[in-house]
Amino acid sequence: MPVVDIPGSKSLTARALFLAAAADGVTTLRRPLRSDDTEGFAEGLTRLGYRVGRTPDIWQIDGRPQGPPATEADVFCRDGATTARFLPALAATGHGTYRFDASPQMRRRPLLPLTRALRDLGVDLRHEEAEGHHPLTVRAAGVEGGEVTLDAGQSSQYLTALLLLGPLTRRGLRIEVTDLVSAPYVGMTLAMMRAFGVEVRREGDVFVVPSGGYRATTYAIEPDASTAGCFFAAAALTGGEVTVPGLGTGALQGDLAFVDVLRRMGAQVEVGADRTTVRGTGRLDGLTVTMRDISDTMPTLAAIAPFASGPVRIEDVANTRVKECDRLEACAENLRRLGIEVATGPDWIEIRPGRPEPADIKTYGDHRIVMSFAVTGLRVPGITYDDPDCVRKTFPGFHEAFAALRDRLPG
Structure with a gap:
């Protein structure tokens, strides 16, 4: 595991x-x-x-x-x-x-x-x-x-x-x-x-908010739930299994709720006191989902959407247009580069099932675009990026960690 x-x-x-x-x-x-x-x-x-x-x-x-x-x-x-x-x-x-x-x-x-x-x-x-x-x-x-x-x-x-x-x-x-x-x-x-x-x-x-200031303390930082979403998605896509320690029922980060989206698509999810595990089941169902509260994980869902059994429609994500790039259009453009049919609106994107072909991903210098389409690359060998190093923004060792995971997932 x-x-x-x-x-x-x-x-x-x-x-x-x-x-x-x-x-x-x-x-x-x-x-x-x-x-x-x-x-x-x-x-x-x-x-x-x-x-x-x-x-x-x-x-x-x-x-x-x-x-x-x-x-x-x-x-x-x-x-x-x-x-x-x-x-x-x-x-x-x-x-x-x-x-x-x-x-x-x-x-x-x-x-x-x-x-x-x-x-x-x-x-x-x-x-x-x-x-x-x-x-x-x-x-x-x-x-x-x-x-x-x-x-x-x-x-x-x-x-x-x-x-x-x-x-x-x-x-x-x-x-x-x-x-x-x-x-x-x-x-x-x-x-x-x-x-x-x-x-x-x-x-x-x-x-x-009261006045009065703060008191110093010792504080432990949880693992990044938005980044973890890419590794959970990898398990759901390949039929493998991934466990992330340090993220569990007491986690502060709302983006851990992305595993509930994967569950709706067919993955098995266990959220324990101090860890979360996602197991792929060999299927991904299409769905319509509102991601206003977990919009940083929208690119990850978009990147695995072509492999679903039906359309994937992501709604209420207008704010993703003012992130590191216009993530809604960046996802749409890169999916089209992969040969996938996509439609977008002011605050939504709909992705049709298809067979992605290798392409060079235009990253717009956005770490989340690289991380998300790395998951697509588990099923589509030959995907490249115009700026792979932009992951240094949040995870300088991402490519090495993801390559190590690839070797432990079903082919």
């Missing part, structure tokens, strides 16, 4: 780094993800003046509840959306001038709902070029807090940034949310804030 060791969650690592920097004391993170995104986040904290000590499996951060130690900093966020969205909120709690820029890919991704909310709270934040995009400058003088309205229909990260900010404000925050996508990520944020000593109260669409 192949047991796959998946690196730590990108989402959990980024939140933990913010919380650790904001907490009173020294926080220890166990098994954080080491990838381009998380290294970029840690580097950003260092530029803001925080001490971040890193060994392969343990990171330690000296927290500072009153905001960044540095009074001036220039932070490059690389491709990291969590870095680019969370760190300006953290910087606003300090006293100084902080400039943030990012890669061309990240510069294209939207930021405006968050920066509008920060401005509504009195933060002096200016976009230097395109409104709602990097680069931007924060002239910080602490954040008073109060009431704010937020549209998180494009990304739950906007809400997470404000939630994380709340305890660092002088009066706390009352956040009214008019729309929300990927809601499980917000639940993850609230659970992590609780682990650092803050309890957020939810009243329908309103989140009430």
Whole structure:
């Protein structure tokens, strides 16, 4: 039975780094993800003046509840959306001038709902070029807090940034949310804030965040559930079996629910206290599924859809159009390159069964596109990628780990 060791969650690592920097004391993170995104986040904290000590499996951060130690900093966020969205909120709690820029890919991704909310709270934040995009400058003088309205229909990260900010404000925050996508990520944020000593109260669409700061702790990072989805899908597609330890019934990450989609398609799934196992049964059924809450796993489902017995229709995934690339169209284009019939709409994709032929996958520099179509490659030898190394964003050793799994799955 192949047991796959998946690196730590990108989402959990980024939140933990913010919380650790904001907490009173020294926080220890166990098994954080080491990838381009998380290294970029840690580097950003260092530029803001925080001490971040890193060994392969343990990171330690000296927290500072009153905001960044540095009074001036220039932070490059690389491709990291969590870095680019969370760190300006953290910087606003300090006293100084902080400039943030990012890669061309990240510069294209939207930021405006968050920066509008920060401005509504009195933060002096200016976009230097395109409104709602990097680069931007924060002239910080602490954040008073109060009431704010937020549209998180494009990304739950906007809400997470404000939630994380709340305890660092002088009066706390009352956040009214008019729309929300990927809601499980917000639940993850609230659970992590609780682990650092803050309890957020939810009243329908309103989140009430108390002031008072965070306390330092020791925090273990779960394996990345979005990445694990590719390995689970590999088992479902090949009729093999894959177990991922560290992801079980108590997991914080909503993307573990992807195994329920595989179950609906015919796979056998066991979710234990501290591990999850998926066994392929030799069949994949077509289905229609809403993936609004687990949209990061949409490309993985799209990549195995041609092998289903009937059409696979994925709905309510408009937000995937503003990820590292337009993932909906990227999946459609690459499936067509493989010879598969595909239709798309504003927030949906429908994939017909077919016999994929080898092709060169256009990755758009998106790690999830590479990882997902690697699963297709288990049944279609000869698939190549125009940028295979973009997996360094979240899993630098992905190709080696997937090749090792391939050798243990049915041919």
